[in-house]
């Protein structure tokens with residue numbers, strides 16, 4: 001699947017440039033009109049003031065030369081010019097201070113708005129997009145823009161100042177001598193053009209090597225995670241990864257340097273042209289002064305203005321390079337913000353459904369050519385306890401994600417009381433659900449109590465409910481033993497409120513019990529759990545499931561590899577290679593001696609095995625037929 005970014009050319013046409021610029025100015029002006037006005041006025045002042053100052057410096061020099069030659073009143077004139085220059089400087093300093101304050105406040109406001117919008121969009125995309133490489137690439141580039149946004153208007157203002165400065169300098173030179181103005185202009189244009197091309201090549205380079213940088217980023221992030229460091233060290237991976245990271249970094253830099261090298265001769269040519277123009281202008285003005293056709297101060301004026309024109313042009317090139325990239329990223333930002341989120345559906349699910357029906361569901365992940373589910377059908381009635389089992393990779397988690405509504409089936413449907421989930425407001429379904437996934441969240445910035453209460457943020461937080469949930473999840477006992485009980489922080493990077501005491505680190509099983517407690521706290525009528533007790537000891541697991549399965553008010557769908565979780569279920573679905581291979585109660589499936597029996601043979605009790613032997617030994621009793629794969633158990 002391609003996304004918009006893949007199809008869009010990276011090079012910006014002039015019209016795109018203009019649109020990007022106006023878009024940025026529009027957004028900024030909407031957020032802070034005063035700041036944008038100040039920016040425009042400030043840019044003009046910043047461009048004109050140095051020239052005005054130079055003009056007075058030239059007058060001062062001429063006046064001084066006159067005073068030196070004994071001309072009456074020339075000394076006083078020089079003093080007046082010096083005072084005017086000082087007042088202008090003071091004005092500029094005061095203006096800059098006020099401007100800086102206003103700009104900072106605008107940068108914060110605009111930057112916060114842009115990044116808030118981006119995060120919101122990212123978190124509400126259709127679920128398949130998180131698996132889609134093009135979307136993630138686009139997000140990376142859009143994020144760069146949102147991070148750079150507060151600087152973009154600043155850069156725009158700088159460009160504006162530099163353009164005005166070049167124009168005013170050339171116009172000033174024109175009044176001194178038209179052909180000096182022409183020479184300077186001719187020297188400026190090629191170097192601006194060359195630098196501009198270089199900056200575009202840099203962007204192309206950046207975008208063509210995003211893979212290398214992402215791989216490096218993943219390695220760097222992984223190496224800095226405290227929970228990974230022990231394995232990295234024990235396996236001697238630190239040196240290996242450092243080497244890999246160095247290789248990727250050096251490779252990236254080498255390619256960058258290689259193409260920049262191709263621009264060196266051209267850049268030298270541009271610099272040479274500029275130097276020649278400056279020398280020509282100075283030689284010309286020196287000769288004019290010697291011939292008395294120009295006043296002495298004209299040397300200061302020409303020298304300063306030529307150098308200002310050239311430095312503004314060079315600065316302009318630098319600014320254009322950076323804004324060029326920022327503007328290209330603006331289009332990525334726009335493309336990202338235009339990605340469709342899951343469309344809101346009007347139809348609401350008012351209460352927990354009486355039936356959840358998976359109808360002939362086939363599913364294929366984006367970018368894959370393999371069907372993970374191939375015509376799965378099952379129906380779950382309200383209050384029933386269902387287990388889904390199967391080997392690793394059989395498609396269990398995928399099926400559950402489809403039931404939750406995170407992925408849409410490729411073909412087939414999930415119907416809640418007969419209504420296709422795709423036609424429902426999925427949030428109204430999520431309100432009925434408590435889902436515990438394999439990779440559950442660990443809110444390590446929060447306390448244990450908050451970790452449980454995050455299970456239901458719609459109702460006011462309740463301590464009693466949290467304690468009851470912790471009890472049901474066999475978490476209460478260990479939580480009470482923490483330094484501040486259930487109010488303890490759960491990371492030793494966090495400090496306890498009001499003390500210098502650090503938070504506590506939990507074990508894997510303790511974290512899982514806490515996640516279960518969060519699931520129970522939600523008190524949802526439909527509970528979905530993907531290997532909820534994989535890290536929990538057998539005794540605690542038995543207690544948890546005894547309580548859970550005693551509760552007939554909830555529908556439970558549990559994926560598990562542990563018999564203790566499964567055997568009490570009303571129906572067990574055995575998935576194999578994306579199809580329902582067997583289904584029935586524990587007893588029925590053991591008697592069947594099929595895949596289920598083989599898979600759990602090692603965990604079966606003697607009673608189960610005896611039952612199996614009985615079946616084998618009775619010739620008159622036919623072996624039960626395996627239930628139809630795509631059939632309906634209930």
Ligand SMILES: Nc1ncnc2c1ncn2[C@@H]1O[C@H](COP(=O)(O)OP(=O)(O)OP(=O)(O)O)[C@@H](O)[C@H]1O
Nearest residue numbers: 131365368372390391392393394395396397398399
């Ligand atoms: N995001 C994804 N993108 C592409 N393929 C995926 C993705 N997630 C899972 N798969 C593939 O789908 C198949 C089924 O995965 P799934 O996680 O549903 O299996 P499972 O039965 O839950 O396995 P386990 O018991 O290991 O949890 C696997 O072959 C897996 O490689």
